[in-house]
Amino acid sequence: MVTKGAAPMPVTVIGGFLGAGKTTLVNHILSGDHGLKVAVLVNDFGAINIDAALITSIEGGLYSLSNGCVCCGLNQGFVEQLEELLAARADIDHIVIEASGVADPARIMDTVRYSRFASRLRADAIVVVVDAAGFDEAIAAAPGLAEAQIGSADLLILNKTDLVGREQLDAWRARWTFPDTRIVETMNALVPFDILFAGEISPRRVASSFVAEPVHEQAVSAIWRSEGTVDLKRLQKVLAGLPTAVFRAKGFLRANDGRCFAVHLVGTRLSFEQLAKALEGLDADNILVLIGFGERPPFESILAQLDGCAEPAAPAAKGTA
Numbered sequence: 368m369v370t371k372g373a374a375p376m377p378v379t380v381i382g383g384f385l386g387a388g389k390t391t392l393v394n395h396i397l398s399g400d401h402g403l404k405v406a407v408l409v410n411d412f413g414a415i416n417i418d419a420a421l422i423t424s425i426e427g428g429l430y431s432l433s434n435g436c437v438c439c440g441l442n443q444g445f446v447e448q449l450e451e452l453l454a455a456r457a458d459i460d461h462i463v464i465e466a467s468g469v470a471d472p473a474r475i476m477d478t479v480r481y482s483r484f485a486s487r488l489r490a491d492a493i494v495v496v497v498d499a500a501g502f503d504e505a506i507a508a509a510p511g512l513a514e515a516q517i518g519s520a521d522l523l524i525l526n527k528t529d530l531v532g533r534e535q536l537d538a539w540r541a542r543w544t545f546p547d548t549r550i551v552e553t554m555n556a557l558v559p560f561d562i563l564f565a566g567e568i569s570p571r572r573v574a575s576s577f578v579a580e581p582v583h584e585q586a587v588s589a590i591w592r593s594e595g596t597v598d599l600k601r602l603q604k605v606l607a608g609l610p611t612a613v614f615r616a617k618g619f620l621r622a623n624d625g626r627c628f629a630v631h632l633v634g635t636r637l638s639f640e641q642l643a644k645a646l647e648g649l650d651a652d653n654i655l656v657l658i659g660f661g662e663r664p665p666f667e668s669i670l671a672q673l674d675g676c677a678e679p680a681a682p683a684a685k686g687t688a
């Protein structure tokens with residue numbers, strides 16, 4: 368229970384387009400030395416919460432919100448989750464909500480500001496992560512959404528600075544930012560905690576001219592699952608050849624050489640990140656979530672191609688009696 372008279376719990380909403388680095392930032396927060404007990408609510412798009420599985424430390428508490436996007440439609444489940452968190456975790460200092468990559472973070476913060484939470488939650492900041500190398504691709508994939516996301520930011524994290532030059536970063540800043548928006552440039556979303564949590568982020572004063580289009584309602588997803596292992600080279604080829612209508616793919620694979628990987632496709636950039644061991648708690652050996660926009664991408668044929676990369680586990684040897 369929240370103690371009567373206790374200060375309202377600060378809430379940070381982390382937004383930003385698909386693949387910008389939000390989960391990377393959450394991992395930085397959860398493994399960081401900031402002296403705060405942070406509870407994280409993760410809202411992934413699609414039926415499986417891959418982001419929750421990608422989060423490596425759960426010291427403060429991790430809560431998965433995967434029943435669709437919490438910024439739109441009926442968000443009663445989200446309200447209930449906040450209520451549960453407040454009731455059960457009186458020892459936490461800060462709540463961080465990772466929005467899905469197709470969400471409008473401002474709408475999520477609107478829920479935090481509901482009158483029922485007035486004495487218990489405090490909207491601290493909307494932090495929006497930007498893929499400095501992929502912002503144009505994001506705009507092309509879902510016109511209106513990425514602009515609206517940055518337009519609601521109290522703090523912008525211009526991430527993936529390792530992939531672009533100074534000139535491109537300066538051009539981005541000149542094109543997209545508002546005079547009173549604070550920007551931190553990062554690699555792997557390593558934003559200093561004294562900026563994130565020290566109450567230094569002042570709310571934006573100048574209203575954004577970007578208006579959110581309801582494009583998140585046009586986002587579609589498919590899930591591929593298989594048991595056994597996969598032929599990595601073949602799978603790499605399939606993912607590298609996906610139509611541009613599929614903007615994001617993420618998941619986990621077991622290769623036929625025994626290695627396990629987290630897989631990320633963001634726009635046209637594909638990466639395989641080797642894991643120390645296979646993840647537990649997933650409902651298949653190999654899982655990929657594919658997210659796209661617009662005309663429904665040809666998911667059936669993509670899933671069939673992925674099936675062609677699977678190498679099912681050999682059946683257990685039968686006795687000879």
Ligand SMILES: Nc1nc2c(ncn2[C@@H]2O[C@H](COP(=O)(O)OP(=O)(O)OP(=O)(O)O)[C@@H](O)[C@H]2O)c(=O)[nH]1
Pocket residue numbers: 383384385386387388389390391392418467468469526527528529530553554555556615617631633638
């Ligand atoms: N090169 C580079 N890659 C990065 C950086 N930050 C994150 N990534 C990679 O970008 C990919 C997507 O990162 P995530 O943190 O999963 O992105 P996200 O915003 O949570 O993605 P969604 O939840 O799908 O919207 C992963 O492969 C990360 O390792 C960075 O600064 N530089």
